[in-house]
Amino acid sequence: MASAASRSLRSPRVLIALAMVLAIAGCAVFAGSIAPHDPGDQNLLAILQPPAWVDGGDRTYPLGTDSLGRCVLSRLIYSARTAVAVALIAATLAALIGTALGPLAGSFGGVIDQLISRLIDVWMAFPPVLLSIVLAAVIGAGLTSVIAAIVVVDWTRFARVVRAETMVQLQRDYASRGVQLVGICSNDPTDYPDDRPEKLRERWQTKRYGFPYLVDESQDVARRFGAVCTPDIYVFDRDQKLAYHGRIDDNWQQPAKVTHRELAAALDALLAGKPAPREQHHSIGCSIKWRK
Numbered sequence: 001m002a003s004a005a006s007r008s009l010r011s012p013r014v015l016i017a018l019a020m021v022l023a024i025a026g027c028a029v030f031a032g033s034i035a036p037h038d039p040g041d042q043n044l045l046a047i048l049q050p051p052a053w054v055d056g057g058d059r060t061y062p063l064g065t066d067s068l069g070r071c072v073l074s075r076l077i078y079s080a081r082t083a084v085a086v087a088l089i090a091a092t093l094a095a096l097i098g099t100a101l102g103p104l105a106g107s108f109g110g111v112i113d114q115l116i117s118r119l120i121d122v123w124m125a126f127p128p129v130l131l132s133i134v135l136a137a138v139i140g141a142g143l144t145s146v147i148a149a150i151v152v153v154d155w156t157r158f159a160r161v162v163r164a165e166t167m168v169q170l171q172r173d174y175a176s177r178g179v180q181l182v183g184i185c186s187n188d189p190t191d192y193p194d195d196r197p198e199k200l201r202e203r204w205q206t207k208r209y210g211f212p213y214l215v216d217e218s219q220d221v222a223r224r225f226g227a228v229c230t231p232d233i234y235v236f237d238r239d240q241k242l243a244y245h246g247r248i249d250d251n252w253q254q255p256a257k258v259t260h261r262e263l264a265a266a267l268d269a270l271l272a273g274k275p276a277p278r279e280q281h282h283s284i285g286c287s288i289k290w291r292k
Contacts, residue, residue: 027080035074043069090150098158186222246280
């Protein structure tokens with residue numbers, strides 16, 4: 001953890017982003033001391049004034065005023081409070097929703113498992129902008145609509161991140177015992193830019209996967225394997241025969257609440273010269289994005 005943080009802090013992009021976050025947070029906390037005016041104060045004698053460095057500008061209003069004579073700079077500084085509140089509330093709610101369905105899917109499996117998987121597929125199939133417009137039309141404009149739009153769009157992302165981290169940890173645990181993992185991305189990146197080869201390479205390097213991460217550009221590999229979702233797990237024994245085709249564990253979104261590591265159990269059995277467990281639940285995840 002410490003080494004990862006140290007590496008991140010050496011990245012110029014991380015440092016720039018951290019400085020921006022700290023600046024916004026500072027504005028949110030100390031808005032009352034930093035802002036030159038109350039954001040709601042109106043001065044109808046000074047409406048639509050230009051910034052102070054432009055002819056006709058006033059130093060009292062560094063960035064000028066709006067149509068009601070309110071200080072633009074003060075309103076920007078105070079708006080940091082809204083931005084921080086929206087970010088924290090939306091991220092928290094998205095995380096809660098994204099991790100709430102995991103125990104349900106893991107505990108019941110079968111039909112419920114598949115229903116949750118398809119729900120994620122449907123959610124990710126809708127363009128984020130379209131979802132935001134629909135929510136605004138149903139709920140109405142306002143802060144609540146903004147938070148709801150972010151939550152509705154982002155909750156599915158948590159599942160993908162947790163899944164990737166699970167695969168990385170699995171490789172680290174079993175590499176020394178002769179197990180080799182291979183990741184294959186068969187998604188069509190046309191409508192999903194995060195699945196483009198350059199993005200996959202960046203993710204592979206950042207996450208330090210520790211196993212080959214290949215691109216199935218033609219999608220022929222996925223078709224031959226009969227893969228339907230991401231991830232779809234296939235384990236072959238020493239004789240290159242399929243021994244396990246199931247899920248990683250019984251809680252795909254909350255690693256801390258996993259009670260049965262099914263993929264690990266299958267690997268342990270095969271390494272001990274025993275057959276993999278007969279009971280194998282279908283893997284849960286987003287459907288493969290097939291080329292249209």
